[in-house]
Every structure is written in C-alpha cells, then in structure tokens.
Amino acid sequence: MEETLKILVVDDDEVDRIAIRSALTTAGVQMELSEVGDSHDAFSILSTTAYDCVFLDYRLPDRDGLNLIQQLHSSEIKVPLVVLTGQGDEQITLKLLEAGATDYLSKSRISPETLSQVLRSAIRIYRAEMQADLANQQIRESHEQLTCKNQELERQQQQIQMQNLKLLEASRLKSLFLATMSHELRTPMNAIIGFSQILLRPKFGQLTQQQTDMVERILNNGKHLLMLLNEVLDFSKLEEGGLDLKAEIFDVSKIINLVVSEMRSLAEAKNLSLLVQSDLQNPLVFNDPVRIKQILINLLSNAIKFTESGEIWVEVKELTANRVVIIVQDTGIGIAPRDFKHIFEAFRQVDQTITRKYPGTGLGLAIIDSLVRMMGGKIFLKSKLGVGSMFKIELPRQITLPTVAANTPASQLDNDGFVCPGKNPHHSSSQANTASR
Ligand code: ADP
Numbered sequence: 476m477e478e479t480l481k482i483l484v485v486d487d488d489e490v491d492r493i494a495i496r497s498a499l500t501t502a503g504v505q506m507e508l509s510e511v512g513d514s515h516d517a518f519s520i521l522s523t524t525a526y527d528c529v530f531l532d533y534r535l536p537d538r539d540g541l542n543l544i545q546q547l548h549s550s551e552i553k554v555p556l557v558v559l560t561g562q563g564d565e566q567i568t569l570k571l572l573e574a575g576a577t578d579y580l581s582k583s584r585i586s587p588e589t590l591s592q593v594l595r596s597a598i599r600i601y602r603a604e605m606q607a608d609l610a611n612q613q614i615r616e617s618h619e620q621l622t623c624k625n626q627e628l629e630r631q632q633q634q635i636q637m638q639n640l641k642l643l644e645a646s647r648l649k650s651l652f653l654a655t656m657s658h659e660l661r662t663p664m665n666a667i668i669g670f671s672q673i674l675l676r677p678k679f680g681q682l683t684q685q686q687t688d689m690v691e692r693i694l695n696n697g698k699h700l701l702m703l704l705n706e707v708l709d710f711s712k713l714e715e716g717g718l719d720l721k722a723e724i725f726d727v728s729k730i731i732n733l734v735v736s737e738m739r740s741l742a743e744a745k746n747l748s749l750l751v752q753s754d755l756q757n758p759l760v761f762n763d764p765v766r767i768k769q770i771l772i773n774l775l776s777n778a779i780k781f782t783e784s785g786e787i788w789v790e791v792k793e794l795t796a797n798r799v800v801i802i803v804q805d806t807g808i809g810i811a812p813r814d815f816k817h818i819f820e821a822f823r824q825v826d827q828t829i830t831r832k833y834p835g836t837g838l839g840l841a842i843i844d845s846l847v848r849m850m851g852g853k854i855f856l857k858s859k860l861g862v863g864s865m866f867k868i869e870l871p872r873q874i875t876l877p878t879v880a881a882n883t884p885a886s887q888l889d890n891d892g893f894v895c896p897g898k899n900p901h902h903s904s905s906q907a908n909t910a911s912r
Pocket residue numbers: 773777778781805807808809810818819823824825826834835836837838839840841864
C-alpha cells in the first residue's frame with residue numbers, strides 16, 4: 476500500500492492552492508494536505524510539525540521564499556522543499572537551491588504529472604541527502620574517535636619511549652656499577668691471592684700444617700672469587716660492547732689440552748673420567764686464544780659441576796676446511812627442554828633458589844653466547860634430564876675482526892637436526908633433546 480504523505484502548501488493565492496491540490500489528487504497521491512498563506516504561518520507550522528514535502532510559493536505577502544528557506548535552514552528545520560516560481564523568477568532558482576531548496580517548478584508547468592514527479596523526486600533527493608548526512612555524521616564521529624585513539628596511542632608511545640629511556644639508563648648504570656665494583660674488588664683480591672701464594676713459599680718461613688691448610692683455603696677461595704669477579708667484569712664489558720677480541724694464529728688443540736690438564740684435578744676429585752680427543756687435520760686457527768680458553772673453562776667447569784658420576788668428553792674436529800667444532804659432553808644431570816633458552820640468559824640458572832645445590836653466577840653461558848656470536852659462530856645444545864648434556868660450539872677457522880654480531884641470534888637449525896630453543900622452546904622428545912644458539 477502506498478504511504479500517505481504529509482504535504483504543506485504555502486501560497487497566498489487561493490486559486491494556485493486549489494490547482495496544486497487538484498493536480499496532486501488527480502495524480503493519485505495519497506496525502507494529508509495542509510495549507511497556509513504566508514511565510515510566518517509556514518515557519519510556525521514547520522517548527523512543530525514534520526512534513527514529507529512543502530510546496531512553497533516564491534512570492535509571499537510578508538517576505539519571499541528565499542528568506543523563509545534561509546530562516547528554516549538557520550533553525551535547522553529540514554524538509555523537502557519545492558519552490559513554485561512565477562514568470563521572471565528564473566534567475567533566482569540557483570540561489571534557492573543553494574539556500575536549501577530541494578527543487579523548483581514554474582507555476583506555468585503545474586500539472587498532475589509534473590507535480591507528482593517533482594514531489595517524488597524531491598522526497599527521494601531529500602532522503603538520499605539525509606542518508607548522506609547521516610553517513611557523513613558517522614564518518615565524522617569515527618574520525619573523531621580515531622583521532623582520540625591516535626592521541627591516546629601517541630601518549631602511550633611517548634610513555635613507553637620514556638620508560639625505555641629510563642630502562643636504558645638503569646641498565647647502563649647497572650653495567651657501570653658491575654664494571655666498577657668488579658674492577659675495584661679485583662685489586663684487593665689479587666693482593667690476597669698474591670700474598671697467600673708468598674706465604675706458601677718455604678723461603679718465607681715454614682708454616683705448620685694447620686696454617687698451610689688455612690692459607691691454601693684463603694688462596695683457593697680468593698681464586699674462586701677472582702674468577703667470579705672476572706665473569707661479572709666480562710659480562711658488563713660485553714653488555715656495553717666494550718670487549719674486543721685479540722685474534723692471533725694458534726694451535727687450538729694445544730689450548731684444549733692445556734685447559735683439560737688444568738681442570739683434570741677437579742674432575743678427579745669427583746671421580747669423573749676426563750677424556751679428550753683431537754681430530755684435526757690442521758690445528759691452526761685465527762681467533763682470540765684467551766677467549767677460547769675462557770669458553771672451554773666455562774663449559775668444562777659446568778660439565779664437572781653438574782656431573783656426579785661417569786665421564787666428560789672434550790672433542791675438537793673439523794666440520795669443513797673453514798669450520799672447527801669443539802664439543803664438551805657429560806653424563807650429568809641434564810637440562811630440561813623448557814630451560815634450553817633461559818640458561819643462556821644472564822644470571823639465569825635452572826635452579827634459581829638460594830638453597831640451590833650448585834653454586835655459580837649464572838653468567839658463564841651468557842658470556843659464552845656473546846663471545847661465540849662475536850666470533851661469528853654458533854652454539855648447539857643437546858641434553859636429556861638424568862642422562863647428560865652436550866654443548867657443541869661451531870666456529871669459523873678464521874674470525875673476522877671486528878665481528879659485531881651481539882644482537883644477531885647465533886641460533887639456527889643444524890644439519891644434524893639440532894633444534895633452536897628460540898624457535899621451539901618447548902621441544903621435547905624421548906630422544907635426547909637438542910637446541911642450538
Ligand atoms: P652457572 O654455572 O654459574 O650457574 P652458567 O651460565 O654457566 O651459570 O649456566 C647456567 C645454568 O645452565 C646452570 O646454572 C645450570 O642450571 C645449567 N647448565 C649449564 N651447563 C650445564 C651442564 N653441563 N649440565 C647441566 N646443567 C647445566
């Protein structure tokens with residue numbers, strides 16, 4: 476069923492009003508028609524009642540149609556408006572449309588067809604305009620919301636940047652503190668070690684057995700403390716990028732044998748066999764011998780520390796002509812896959828409690844990790860709880876100086892199927908679990 480339209484005719488001429496009414500009736504428009512004779516009454520009725528369309532005579536007794544349209548516009552009264560113009564009003568039509576009229580029709584053209592056509596197209600145009608207005612309004616609102624959200628994001632980003640700066644500063648101060656403290660503590664520690672060694676020499680007087688025991692303890696504890704201090708110092712230097720590799724050509728198997736012989740007494744004290752196998756066609760490498768030694772000492776002391784019975788193997792071999800592999804393997808407590816990634820982080824240990832069985836700073840593997848990255852190498856870890864661990868270090872035969880790769884993960888998938896903890900931290904299998912760094 477066709478909708479009933481509420482139509483208002485604003486015209487002071489009774490004949491014209493009748494013409495419009497009869498044309499609309501003849502056209503079959505279902506309507507509720509109201510009529511007023513001047514713009515004052517038109518404004519009053521339009522202020523209180525909603526109409527589907529208004530036919531407005533341009534020439535009204537009190538003021539012209541343009542004036543009324545402007546008043547309606549400034550009062551935000553919206554309605555489809557068709558202005559009926561007379562002879563000579565043609566030049567005003569553009570202004571009428573600009574002011575807000577929906578359409579215009581010359582009175583001389585009024586007929587049932589034209590009037591109903593103008594009526595329907597005015598209503599259609601008006602509704603389309605309303606929809607466009609609504610969409611514009613929604614766009615404006617969402618634009619405002621987006622602007623607000625953007626502002627909020629910018630504010631949060633600024634806060635994060637501020638916090639980052641604070642964190643960087645705190646981390647810089649922490650590194651500085653660690654470096655200063657460990658450096659300052661090393662001087663008295665060296666004196667303690669030096670004087671204990673002097674006291675143990677017979678030419679400075681014979682000590683009783685009890686005194687010798689005590690001085691030896693001072694010496695051993697001093698050495699241990701110095702080692703811890705050196706770890707902290709190295710770590711803070713590595714963090715600040717202040718540690719340089721001093722590369723030279725040397726025989727890597729000689730260094731390995733030297734470290735193994737230095738550590739043998741520690742292994743023997745725990746009844747562990749310490750086996751070493753060097754399988755190199757060419758034992759010469761270009762690297763920093765002090766740092767290679769440090770890596771080995773760390774890996775070996777961990778292997779000894781975390782193994783209660785069984786064996787420890789150290790192996791060095793060539794992977795290719797340009798790559799050398801050092802392997803340290805034990806039959807110790809092993810490492811669970813969930814800990815593979817964390818143990819390479821600074822100050823991280825599998826057992827983080829203060830009552831833990833195994834002492835240490837938790838810096839050894841973090842230092843090894845950084846050094847191996849600097850050397851352009853990779854670390855692979857293969858371990859199974861209760862069975863043992865294997866740390867494999869792959870290094871270029873000749874390192875490039877300076878190799879600044881501290882932020883580049885050394886971890887990758889190994890040809891042997893070693894798994895990177897970063898890529899698969901929860902990897903577990905019935906076989907020995909593996910990881911690479
Ligand atoms: P630290 O030995 O001083 O605790 P590391 O960085 O050298 O620190 O090692 C971190 C942790 O990794 C150790 O606390 C231990 O939990 C684990 N870990 C390292 N090496 C081994 C190993 N060979 N066997 C078992 N666990 C190990």
